[in-house]
Amino acid sequence: MEEQKEWYLEYEIHRNRPGLMGDITSLFGMLGINILTINGVDDTRRGMLLRTENSTQIDQLHSFVKSMDNINVTKLREPKLSDRLAVRHGRYLERDADDKKTFRFVRDEIGLLVDFMAELYKKEGHKLIGIRGLPRVGKTESVVAASVCANKRWVFISSTLLKQTVRSQLAEDEFTDDHVFIIDGIVSTRRSTERHWELLRRVMRMPVTKVVEHPDIFVQNTEYQLDDFDYIIELRNHDKEEITYDMLEDGFSSFNEFN
Known part of the structure; x- marks a missing residue:
């Protein structure tokens, strides 16, 4: 049989x-x-x-x-x-017509987004995921919720979720593939130290899941490129919303609004 x-x-x-x-x-x-x-x-x-x-x-x-x-x-x-x-949620993922690795969601679809990311996290090996979206749209919360769904621990390498976080070292037991490593592309490139970058580059070389918020800012200021990303996720409040970084031109204080 x-x-x-x-x-x-x-x-x-x-x-x-x-x-x-x-x-x-x-x-x-x-x-x-x-x-x-x-x-x-x-x-x-x-x-x-x-x-x-x-x-x-x-x-x-x-x-x-x-x-x-x-x-x-x-x-x-x-x-x-x-x-x-599609069967679980009653609709297909929306992909960019020109860039098949880019997936689009609106805030009402966060359940689908979390489920999608959780399935990506469950796959073994290197994965680099970028997530775009305006402040307070739910990016970080979705990344963390997906970690819970995938039974993974999460580690903030840099973040502004509760307070600004810029890590320069991790405990040895955090360097494992049962963690999801979360990087804020703005904080890491604008408010980091050399020790932070040594840690970040070590994490980027590891065969684990990395999620970079604001990947466009990240690649503008580092040696990494958008081609290095396996998936790009866009999260909007509604379909017509444009994701821009114009507020960054107003000054460094704008970073504290991002999460």
Whole structure:
């Protein structure tokens, strides 16, 4: 017997007639396919996480659903992270059309954002994540909440969450991959010391998760580049909000507003 395998099925509904969902679930039962999760992923599409015993079942399913007049299969594949999140939250992640590593969220979607970051944190090895957003939009809180969800500890290398933090050393037990290292790109580049930068560079070399708030300011003042980031997250209060750093021109005191 083949090992059990998970699949993601997404289909578009042309005409949502009474009994359509019953017909689809009956088909799964006939083929011996288990439905793990089901949810709408927008107004006209549904997504499902499925589990099969063998590949023949999924081939049979594909043949059957292609012949159904009221639906059109848009995805049938091994589930990606974006598929799992779409089923959990009822919508897909919004990606930048030109830069596929940039993901956009608004404040009302913080639950989805936290879930997304938590899944990234759970992956082993080096990850460099940048997060953009205006003051008090919820950047740091989301980063910390995702750490809790991923069962990771968090370490502020630099921050203004409670008071301005610029670390110059860590305890040896903090240099482990069960930590998420959080860096404020403004504080680290404008109010740091050489010892802080020695620590920061050591952390950047480690095969662990690093999250940099204000990555654009960070790369302007360091040897790092935006190409070094694996993911860029943008968090806004609403869709039309523009993320700018104009307030920084007003003086150094503006830094205390960032968190």
